[in-house]
Amino acid sequence: MRIAALFLTIACATMVSAQGVGFVDVERVVLEYKKTADITTQLEARLKQNGEQVRTKRQALLQKVEALELSDPPALERLQKERDLALEKVEIELQEKGALLQQERELVEHLKKVYKVVQREVAAIGASKGLSAVYLISRDELGGRTRSDVWAGIQLRNVLWHDEKLDLTAEVVQRLNR
DSSP states (O other): OHHHHHHHHHHHHHHHHHHTEEEEOHHHHHHHOHHHHHHHHHHHHHHHHHHHHHHHHHHHHHHHHHHHHHSOOOHHHHHHHHHHHHHHHHHHHHHHHHHHHHHHHHHHHHHHHHHHHHHHHHHHHHHHTTOSEEEEOOOSOOOOSSHHHHHHHHHTOOOSOOOGGGBOHHHHHHHHTO
């Protein structure tokens, strides 16, 4: 009788603690958060604009190279022009790489801010529901082209299964997009 009572107590404690958790797919939240979509749209527009500027500069450089090929300047002048054109090409490449790095930095900073907002909202939802913890979950798809890629994806997923009733992802997205 005592053993049965002990098992019943353990079972009840397990059920209560299982109800004290929730799960959130943060990647989905970030992708569905309207502010993230706005920032992404802005960054893509800027990337397109920078691409157009670089394309224009490259076309101008190509025209200069073609003009040099058609002309017959003295050897020293030709070497100086070739050097100037090579420097211009490097400057264009550096400008393009710098713009991409700047956009990456801005995206990283935005993601950090969004993650803090997500944490705050998850904490508010968790507290309002009386949860003890909210765990990060990942989408079902496993990416990777090699066995080590797949294993890395598996090892990053701490939760193998969860009850969909405990998934707070949609509620977090809804609260953020109000």
